[in-house]
Amino acid sequence: MSGTPLRGKASDGLSRRRFITGTSSIFGAAMLASQASPARAVDGAAIPVLVIGTGYGGSVAALRLAEAGVDVHMLEMGMAWDTPGSDGKIFANTTSPDARSYWLRTKTKQPLSNFLGFPIDRAVPRYTGILDAEEFGGITVYQGRGVGGGSLVNGGMAVTPKRENFAAVLPSVNTGEMYDTYYPRANAGLGVNAIDPAWFETAECYQYARVGRKHAQRSGFPFVFVPDVYDWDYMKREAAGTVPKSALAGEILYGNNYGKKSLQQTYLARAKATGRVTISPLHKVTSVTPAAGGGYTVTVDQINTNGDTVATKTMTADKVFFAAGSVGTSKLLVKLQATGALPHLNGEVGKGWGDNGNVMCGRANHLWDPTGSLQSAIPTAGIDNWAAGGAFAEVAPLPTGIETYASFYLSITKNPHRAQFSWNASAGRAELNWQTAWKQPSIDAAKTIFDKINAKEGTIYRTDLFGVYKIWGDHLTYHPLGGAVLDKATDNYGRLHGHPGLYVIDGALIPGNTSVNPFVTITALAERNIEKIIAADL
């Protein structure tokens, strides 16, 4: 592809030496060589399109632009995640986190922080690992870091929301087009598939979900199966013992070595196969500003696996897509607006951020209701009380390897609170004004389900999973959404107001809630927007 060369201020040799001295010895040479390899240099005068981030929005943009004959370069702050370490695995197991597990932390920050009341976080070497637990004032936001973004770490639950719920979330979007064209296109592109209901009834690893169903139905709640991008036929073979285990070995959160179709296997594989898409991992965008001769100048820090900047580079591009995720895109935009790099962005930038109403809880079952010592890490069902109580509760696994008699749930709720990102100039960072107390409506919505089930079953909430005598996991979200909302900070197709040639194409477009797990909606909306942008702007 043609493009301005990435101009480094430090040598790649320096980055490699620092990498080797700064990395835990548990990794073998193969991983060192791969993860430290310098990004592909981009030669030429100008890059037609730069994409910031390689999650769902960015991958859709890259593929469709490339198919339309446009050269694309993608910049990703995380690692490539394409080479095994000395243990033969690319990704670490949830039960034994190591350096690969967390983004630049020296101690794990597990979503379930306690078990039987005891803290379970442990020391890990500082490294550009796969899961970022990014802490803001009132909330910890979990995000995937690496080529593939959130698809590397998530549960793969691929849910298309009910039509009426989508219409309420994004009223400016033609619902008919979404459900006739873009949701089907997204589901096909992501490789979404459904569990075999007959297998579900007998599989040992879904005992926990069948207990969840029994309790939901005995209290009169609808229990629904949820599609996933995990290959269910592969999981059957895991259960039969004929292939290496992933979901049945407790893999999730820090990556799945087998079975799950992350973006690396779907959109990004197809994008790379066009020959028009290149990716630079360990490259973090810090600035985008209008270039003198037209287009935009993009400033990028190349980092090593200790998080240190080893080179600062500039590139120019005709068009730039912000696909750094809701948090990443919002943080960049509020900074660029406040510092005058993009002075014409409008007053909606940074606003409309929500947590998709995420809240977690566990229930303690009776001894006659074991949930199983073998639990598939991939959830496959939920309790739908959205219309009546504002909550959709995913029946989640607790893959500890022992019988816990616990039922565990991640609820998505109709939480009305919206936070705002802003630039703190003196601290030199973007901040989010979410308040911990804003989770109360989510707890109330989740209680419409679990208070009733507990009353019916004669059971109680677990109080040992998020601290000592703490019922609710109300300190976190897996589903950040908003910050550059469609038809507000951008036009109705993601074009940023004030700066032609800049686009938002990720979860930042969605105003804080989707009523279900978000990545299918992010993908479908990206498919819709990129089709319009290619037709009208390129």
Ligand code: FAE
């Ligand atoms: P995302 O996938 O986050 O990609 C953004 C990319 O940009 C990342 O790779 C970043 O490293 C990169 N980036 C950020 N800042 C920069 C920068 N300055 N320069 C260069 N690169 C940058 O964005 N959703 C579901 O629908 N179903 C699930 O089962 C599910 N489970 C989840 C479980 C966990 C533990 C987590 C954390 C999330 C889960 N999600 C799930 C949420 C889902 O992964 C998330 O909504 C999407 O990944 C968001 O997609 P985006 O394209 O917005």
